[in-house]
Amino acid sequence: MKTIKVLAVLTLFITLNSCTKDDDVQPQFQIETNTVTNLHAPQIGGIDQMGNPQPISGEFTKFDFSSGSITTSATEWDIAFRATSIIINGGVSFESTDEPERSGNAAAYMATGTMDMVNAVNTSLLEQDSVNGYVLSDWYTYAGPPTHLISPTAGKILVIRTRDGKYAKVEILSYYKDAPENPDAFADEERYYTFNFVYQPNEGETSFNN
Amino acid sequence: MHLKSLVISFFIFSSLSNAQVRLKDTVVEQKLDEVILTATRTYRQLSSLPLPAQIVKQEEIMAMNSMRLTDILNEQPGLVTVSEFVGGAGIQMQGLDAQYTLILIDGVPLIGRSAGTLDISRISVGNIKQIEIVKGASSSLYGNKALGGVINIITNKPKTDFHGKLFYRYGTFNTHDTSLNASFKNDNFSWSLFLNRNSSDGYQFPNAANLNTVDPYSNYTLNSKLGFDLTSKTTIFVSGRYYIQDQIYAPTLEEKGEINISEWNAHLKVEHHFNTKLSGDLELYATRYKADEYLNSIENDSLFSKSDYNELLLRPELKGIYKPSDKSTVIAGVGLTHESLDRTDFSTKPIFNSPYIFAQYDGKPKKNLNLILGVRFDSHNEYASQWSPKAAIRFKLNDHLALKGSVGYGFKAPDFRQLYFDYTNGFVGYTILGYNTVVTRIPELEAQGQISNIVVPISEYEDRLNPENSVAYNFGITFDPISTLQFELNLFKNNIHDLIDTRLIANKTNGQNVYSYYNVKDVYTEGLEFNSSWKPSNTLKFSLGYQLLFAKDKAAEDAFAKGEVFARLSPNSPAFQLDEDDYFGLYNRSRHMINLKVFYNYEPWKLKSNIRVNYRSKYGLFDTNSNDYLDRYDEFIEGYMIWNWAVNKRINKHYDMGIGIDNIFDFKDPPSSSNDFLFIGNIPGRIIYAKFNIQL
Numbered sequence: 035m036k037t038i039k040v041l042a043v044l045t046l047f048i049t050l051n052s053c054t055k056d057d058d059v060q061p062q063f064q065i066e067t068n069t070v071t072n073l074h075a076p077q078i079g080g081i082d083q084m085g086n087p088q089p090i091s092g093e094f095t096k097f098d099f100s101s102g103s104i105t106t107s108a109t110e111w112d113i114a115f116r117a118t119s120i121i122i123n124g125g126v127s128f129e130s131t132d133e134p135e136r137s138g139n140a141a142a143y144m145a146t147g148t149m150d151m152v153n154a155v156n157t158s159l160l161e162q163d164s165v166n167g168y169v170l171s172d173w174y175t176y177a178g179p180p181t182h183l184i185s186p187t188a189g190k191i192l193v194i195r196t197r198d199g200k201y202a203k204v205e206i207l208s209y210y211k212d213a214p215e216n217p218d219a220f221a222d223e224e225r226y227y228t229f230n231f232v233y234q235p236n237e238g239e240t241s242f243n244n
Numbered sequence: 245m246h247l248k249s250l251v252i253s254f255f256i257f258s259s260l261s262n263a264q265v266r267l268k269d270t271v272v273e274q275k276l277d278e279v280i281l282t283a284t285r286t287y288r289q290l291s292s293l294p295l296p297a298q299i300v301k302q303e304e305i306m307a308m309n310s311m312r313l314t315d316i317l318n319e320q321p322g323l324v325t326v327s328e329f330v331g332g333a334g335i336q337m338q339g340l341d342a343q344y345t346l347i348l349i350d351g352v353p354l355i356g357r358s359a360g361t362l363d364i365s366r367i368s369v370g371n372i373k374q375i376e377i378v379k380g381a382s383s384s385l386y387g388n389k390a391l392g393g394v395i396n397i398i399t400n401k402p403k404t405d406f407h408g409k410l411f412y413r414y415g416t417f418n419t420h421d422t423s424l425n426a427s428f429k430n431d432n433f434s435w436s437l438f439l440n441r442n443s444s445d446g447y448q449f450p451n452a453a454n455l456n457t458v459d460p461y462s463n464y465t466l467n468s469k470l471g472f473d474l475t476s477k478t479t480i481f482v483s484g485r486y487y488i489q490d491q492i493y494a495p496t497l498e499e500k501g502e503i504n505i506s507e508w509n510a511h512l513k514v515e516h517h518f519n520t521k522l523s524g525d526l527e528l529y530a531t532r533y534k535a536d537e538y539l540n541s542i543e544n545d546s547l548f549s550k551s552d553y554n555e556l557l558l559r560p561e562l563k564g565i566y567k568p569s570d571k572s573t574v575i576a577g578v579g580l581t582h583e584s585l586d587r588t589d590f591s592t593k594p595i596f597n598s599p600y601i602f603a604q605y606d607g608k609p610k611k612n613l614n615l616i617l618g619v620r621f622d623s624h625n626e627y628a629s630q631w632s633p634k635a636a637i638r639f640k641l642n643d644h645l646a647l648k649g650s651v652g653y654g655f656k657a658p659d660f661r662q663l664y665f666d667y668t669n670g671f672v673g674y675t676i677l678g679y680n681t682v683v684t685r686i687p688e689l690e691a692q693g694q695i696s697n698i699v700v701p702i703s704e705y706e707d708r709l710n711p712e713n714s715v716a717y718n719f720g721i722t723f724d725p726i727s728t729l730q731f732e733l734n735l736f737k738n739n740i741h742d743l744i745d746t747r748l749i750a751n752k753t754n755g756q757n758v759y760s761y762y763n764v765k766d767v768y769t770e771g772l773e774f775n776s777s778w779k780p781s782n783t784l785k786f787s788l789g790y791q792l793l794f795a796k797d798k799a800a801e802d803a804f805a806k807g808e809v810f811a812r813l814s815p816n817s818p819a820f821q822l823d824e825d826d827y828f829g830l831y832n833r834s835r836h837m838i839n840l841k842v843f844y845n846y847e848p849w850k851l852k853s854n855i856r857v858n859y860r861s862k863y864g865l866f867d868t869n870s871n872d873y874l875d876r877y878d879e880f881i882e883g884y885m886i887w888n889w890a891v892n893k894r895i896n897k898h899y900d901m902g903i904g905i906d907n908i909f910d911f912k913d914p915p916s917s918s919n920d921f922l923f924i925g926n927i928p929g930r931i932i933y934a935k936f937n938i939q940l
Contacts, residue, residue: 147821
């Protein structure tokens with residue numbers, strides 16, 4: 035573990051150096067493109083088998099863009115998932131049970147386009163979670179009967195300012211375990227997110243182009 | 245090669261010369277026969293009508309050995325039977341959904357559209373004289389629901405003396421159909437009776453145990469009519485109809501129940517001829533439709549759910565017909581439609597009252613010119629009143645060629661459900677409210693702490709909901725080069741506004757939503773219909789029908805044009821952008837439909853045979869790639885063709901028998917797995933049957 039850190043710092047140092055030397059621009063980190071598979075986002079409650087609504091609760095599964103992985107940290111997270119709900123680490127609570135405290139300054143908006151089309155952040159659209167609801171709520175389509183599938187709506191990109199002022203964009207690909215080719219709402223396990231994301235690690239940089 | 249062309253030219257030549265010999269009487273016969281009542285509400289020659297219309301005659305119904313109205317209409321050009329998820333088979337006409345076509349029996353409407361669509365498989369064809377189909381908006385004569393067109397079922401009229409007929413057909417799926425027709429007529433009295441029993445074991449696709457395949461059913465239809473000539477100038481007509489059906493209801497493997505439907509209608513009409521120019525009639529009509537269903541849990545035999553539907557329609561109407569000369573006819577009428585509904589999941593017991601008045605001029609200002617002008621006004625206690633004008637013109641260029649065109653307005657009033665529904669789904673917890681229910685129900689739900697957020701302010705529900713309305717354009721050419729050959733081409737366009745759809749109006753604290761209805765969509769359907777028939781001889785007839793259709797939502801077209809629509813190749817792959825060409829159109833619409841029929845009589849053996857082919861090109865059933873639109877990357881029901889064959893033999897004056905195969909090549913598209921919802925539910929596969937007729 036230590037070795038890796040040292041290596042990382044070294045690489046960083048070399049990159050920084052070479053950049054300054056070559057063309058006199060600001061230090062640059064490489065933009066990261068990644069896929070996250072099977073991020074499990076369970077929930078307690080909801081509609082029971084008799085069709086009656088039960089109180090919803092349960093821990094949100096928190097995600098940190100800088101490490102590209104889920105985290106249990108109380109503060110070092112950017113977005114968090116519970117069933118179809120996605121919250122950001124910024125703004126105020128929608129007052130649902132077990133929401134983690136928002137300590138960061140994250141903000142977000144839903145963009146329309148493909149991953150490639152969303153090549154820069156329009157900061158004027160950024161909003162934070164509020165008592166009116168979550169910013170990132172309109173990402174899926176519920177098919178209703180007969181399939182009852184929950185599918186990430188094609189052309190919906192989640193654009194996020196992280197808790198510490200960096201930017202990321204996310205395309206959710208599946209809500210079912212192992213992102214099946216032909217999901218079956220009755221057979222496949224739900225609440226497993228698969229998504230692509232692009233992280234711009236340079237603070238304040240709104241472009242997703244290298 | 246030579247031989248072949250020789251044979252063909254001989255064939256054509258001989259049929260042409262045949263045609264010329266018989267020219268005179270064929271023309272006369274056709275013109276006498278093909279009289280249509282529906283298009284103008286007066287008896288009119290079909291061939292000279294300025295509107296797109298068709299007649300299906302008893303002869304064709306008998307030749308095809310049809311049992312229900314669905315069977316016969318599904319084989320007409322430009323019409324297709326569409327079944328909806330919640331029961332019922334209706335007819336799509338000029339690309340408009342089944343709920344936009346008015347269905348009449350002897351000129352009065354059938355009711356019972358519990359989920360929007362009238363189930364026309366309810367209607368037995370055993371006593372039908374002819375089916376009249378008028379395409380294009382016809383609200384100028386019929387008011388509500390005549391937005392796409394009108395289908396009027398004309399039942400048999402008694403012929404002089406006593407007649408009796410027994411019909412029986414047995415076929416695949418243990419389907420029995422038995423009809424009895426009896427009638428009597430003398431100088432001033434007529435009576436007829438029709439009895440029908442239809443039953444079937446239904447069918448089930450292996451992977452669709454709990455979906456809309458057909459559950460076993462049995463039904464009875466009784467219709468009796470009386471006619472008196474009170475004086476030489478006054479006639480009275482009375483008709484009563486009763487229909488009852490019991491069907492097993494098994495929507496899932498856990499529950500089982502029954503649906504019981506009953507319907508009656510009573511129709512009284514008094515006609516009086518004041519003089520040779522003026523006549524009038526008074527019509528009183530009442531009909532009731534009831535559907536009661538229940539479901540029991542199979543495990544412990546306890547009641548799981550129960551729902552009732554009870555609709556009543558009353559309609560008095562007074563109409564006058566004035567014929568100042570042979571060249572023109574003026575009709576005018578006034579009436580009132582009263583409807584009420586008592587239904588589970590309704591906030592109130594709603595009542596609709598709609599007085600109306602209409603007038604129409606049908607005349608020949610010049611020898612080759614026919615003009616129809618009509619208008620109707622419908623007032624209503626629950627939605628905006630409607631003016632429905634119509635104009636049609638036909639210009640005869642010569643004996644072979646005529647042009648016709650029409651413009652008309654049509655509307656469909658919001659139905660009871662769209663105004664008064666108050667339903668919460670027991671499984672999932674969402675709520676659907678009728679438009680008029682929102683103002684009172686949302687505050688109630690809010691007070692109960694069920695609402696977390698209101699998306700659409702209640703103030704938007706203070707105005708009335710608009711009827712769905714359409715302006716329809718039809719332009720046609722008829723061409724009869726010789727008396728045995730006919731071509732007809734009709735271009736159509738229906739611009740539909742204020743289509744009613746559902747939208748989310750509030751979020752509930754249980755994580756579900758409240759939905760209600762609103763006027764939103766502008767859609768259009770346009771295309772062309774081509775019909776031709778050729779009778780090379782007295783014993784052979786070909787007919788060909790084709791419809792080209794584009795049915796699109798204007799907002800969807802815009803969204804595609806602006807590049808706002810995206811798709812994925814598979815559910816888990818990244819999205820890409822779509823363009824205008826990728827938009828397919830509305831669901832359940834096929835771009836191409838073709839039907840071809842060949843009727844052949846072999847006189848020496850008294851055999852009548854026919855082969856009919858129906859083709860329907862691919863269509864989408866629902867959005868399969870989660871972008872809310874039907875685009876080329878969605879999964880479609882592939883195009884298909886169905887071949888039907890029938891042969892009937894006359895044994896003697898009293899006996900007929902016949903056999904036939906519907907869907908000869910056993911086409912079907914059942915679900916491939918329990919997770920496959922893209923399948924055809926109303927085509928069960930090959931049906932083999934035999935029938936016999938006894939005439940007295």
